[in-house]
Amino acid sequence: MVLLEAGPVVRPHEMNEEAGLTLAKHFFENGLRVARGNIYMPTLQARVLGGGSVFNCAICARMTDKTLTEWRVEHGLDWLTTDEASRHYRAVEDLMGLRPTEAEVMGERNRLFRKGCDALGWRADPVLRNTSGCRGSAQCFTGCPNGAKASMDRRGIPELLDAGGTVYTSVPVNRLLRRGAKVVGVEGSVAGRPGCSVEVRAPVTVLAAGALASPLIARASGIEHGALGAGLRFHPGASVLALFDHEVAPWVGASQGYHCLDFCDEGIKLETLWATPELMSFRIPSAGPELSALLGEYPRAAVWDVIISGEDSVGHIDRFGRARYDVALGDVRRMRDGMAKLAEIARAAGAREVVSGLRGVPARLPADSAAEVIRQVPLEVTRFPMASNHVFGTMAMGADPERYAIDASFAVRGTEGLFACDTGIMPSSPRVNPMLTMWALSHRLAEVLADRS
Ligand SMILES: Cc1cc2nc3c(=O)[nH]c(=O)nc-3n(C[C@H](O)[C@H](O)[C@H](O)COP(=O)(O)OP(=O)(O)OC[C@H]3O[C@@H](n4cnc5c(N)ncnc54)[C@H](O)[C@@H]3O)c2cc1C
Known part of the structure; x- marks a missing residue:
């Protein structure tokens, strides 16, 4: 062979x-x-x-x-x-x-997700991973x-x-x-x-x-x-930052230690996530002093994400080999619902604010009302910063x-x-x-x- x-x-x-x-070297x-389609979606x-x-x-x-x-x-x-x-x-x-992600490598970013899910009565499972000897260094995306x-x-x-x-x-x-x-x-x-x-x-x-x-x-x-x-199909994904009053140190702990599978059959999967600010930058659009202030908050931020099934959207590879893909309305709705669910977890876990990256809403939303605000966002695909691997x-x-x-x-x-x-x-x-x-x-x-x- x-x-x-x-x-x-x-x-x-x-x-x-x-x-x-x-990314430059190995992707x-x-x-x-x-x-390319009704949005540009990194993949x-x-x-x-x-x-x-x-x-x-x-x-x-x-x-x-x-x-x-x-x-x-x-x-x-x-x-x-x-x-x-x-x-x-x-x-x-x-x-x-x-094996399930070990408790000792969860870190606060993962634990807060679990805390929020518990409070809401949703099930957060430690992610089953093909790992052995994980030290919780949160570097999965750049290679262990x-x-x-x-x-x-x-x-x-x-x-x-x-x-x-x-x-x-x-x-x-x-x-x-x-x-x-x-x-x-x-x-x-x-x-x-x-x-x-x-x-x-x-x-x-x-x-x-x-x-x-x-x-x-x-x-x-x-x-x-x-x-x-x-x-051609994708699982479009989006993230939120939940900002807390205490130090979260999101760069500590398994990159994705917990997930919630309760809504999978509806096409919504909720996860914890760690990605460095440069990887997050297209998901949380911001610039100048606003970006600078947000980066200052990173030590107190928990990063979580939602992936949706994308079951209503189908694309193709064009004759130049490029992926052409429009996100359909049903999937935009799933994305909005999933992001609102992440905001609910943030509130239930005791977050102060939520950063959604959604266009047309304030960059930071009070955690108490974030889910309601997100649920009111018009179902226009360009408002939702999505990526999919x-x-x-x-x-x-x-x-x-x-x-x-x-x-x-x-x-x-x-x-x-x-x-x-x-x-x-x-x-x-x-x-x-x-x-x-x-x-x-x-x-x-x-x-x-x-x-x-
Ligand atoms: C950053 C990131 C995070 C992800 N997280 C998860 C996760 O946690 N869990 C999960 O289930 N999925 C995850 N996925 C998705 C998962 O990794 C992919 O779905 C899976 O790797 C796809 O497997 P594959 O064999 O189809 O393709 P690939 O893994 O892409 O393998 C294809 C291989 O073919 C090689 N290749 C391409 N063209 C040629 C050519 N012309 N000649 C020779 N070789 C070629 C490529 O270099 C590559 O090594 C993630 C993906 C990424 C990029």
């Missing part, structure tokens, strides 16, 4: 807490990629061995029965029964060493300097090497090699070595370059299917050959020997953070491929 990865290996001692540098388009994709798992917050969550049933019934994934899904989830949960995250480069790739596999890094794949319908391998280049190309021939090829890249590689290789690059659906998997580019066994329609396995195959929003489900789907594909050989 040979794995080709566009980016380099990054080791824990090479992680850089400076978010700008990390596609230097971390400035946006989806990050890592370009390193291990992909998003190296820079994400290791949140692992199973999809709810509602979503599993949708995928089985509406998209025709007959094999995806609750029992079968559980079997695949369990296998990867064991492999990746999932302690090597505490079981990202794919640290769990999965070593097992592949042990099993006799080979990994080539800094080798971006440009196209698939074909003999008629049969895919016989890939052709790539070598980063930093102009003119140097690589060919790998294989009886089976798995396309797994991420939801925004895989359809482009397929199209560049002459594979034609109406659903390729269509069906969860991307799906661009090579969706399903039973109907017309609607889906990938069949229920992961095979790319119209080809032989080509399979797809990244979040692009998800037929609709998973409504929770996608990584665990992606691993579970990969486990299923591994079995499909083992059965063939």
Whole structure:
């Protein structure tokens, strides 16, 4: 088995807490990629061995029965029964060493979220994460300097090497090699070595370059299917700062230690978050003295976020490879509701003020009335500063050959020997953070491929 990865290996001692540098060095388009539509929505994709798992917050969550049933019934994934899904989830949960975020690394930012949820009668669960030895240094987004995250480069790739596999890094794949319908391998280049190309021939090829890249590689290789690059979905997200009278030191504690899953089936998921001020800057727009005063408040701020299912919004990848995406009204409503819920948590936790970043409302709202004010914000998408790192659906998997580019066994329609396995195959929003489900789907594909050989 040979794995080709566009980016380099990054080791824990090479992680850089400076978010700008990390984005510029290790993310596609230097971390400035946006989806264009009725708003500009930043969307990050890592370009390193291990992909998003190296820079994400290791949140692992199973999809709810509602979503599993949708995928089985509406998209025709007959094999995806609750029992079968559980079997695949369990296998990867064991492999990746999932455990609830430990109380001792929560920090005040996470604890206040729990306190607010408790007061409201909502359930805040410690996030299940693929970590071991977390020190609560809140640097998940720029890469764990302690090597505490079981990202794919640290769990999965070593097992592949042990099993006799080979990994080539800094080798971006440009196209698939074909003999008629049969895919016989890939052709790539070598980063930093102009003119140097690589060919790998294989009886089976798995396309797994991420939801925004895989359809482009397929199209560049002459594979034609109406659903390729269509069906683009996101989980738009937004944040609030809850300002307290006491020191919160939000840079201490697990980046995302608690979440509330009570509203997932309504398409709203609430989470704690730590992101450095420069990462937060587009979400909390402000300038000059106002920004300066706000940064002065950071030590007393708890940062929390909401992600919504995005189930009413569908975009596509245009012919230049750009993501085109409009956030639909139903999702703007979900976002407003989710942000109001975060404001409720802030009030219940004893916050003084709430900073929402919403356009057209005062920058700081008294915590007592913030939720009501947010609920009155007109449902105009441009008022809501959203970003999303969860991307799906661009090579969706399903039973109907017309609607889906990938069949229920992961095979790319119209080809032989080509399979797809990244979040692009998800037929609709998973409504929770996608990584665990992606691993579970990969486990299923591994079995499909083992059965063939
Ligand atoms: C900052 C951030 C935080 C997140 N937090 C969470 C979280 O806590 N929990 C969660 O569930 N999800 C989270 N996500 C989302 C999650 O990380 C992604 O959904 C997941 O990594 C997607 O997996 P994938 O395999 O589809 O794509 P990726 O992880 O993007 O992997 C694709 C790989 O293919 C490589 N590649 C791309 N093009 C080529 C090419 N032409 N040739 C060779 N290689 C190529 C890329 O470099 C990359 O390594 C987060 C994402 C980000 C960016």
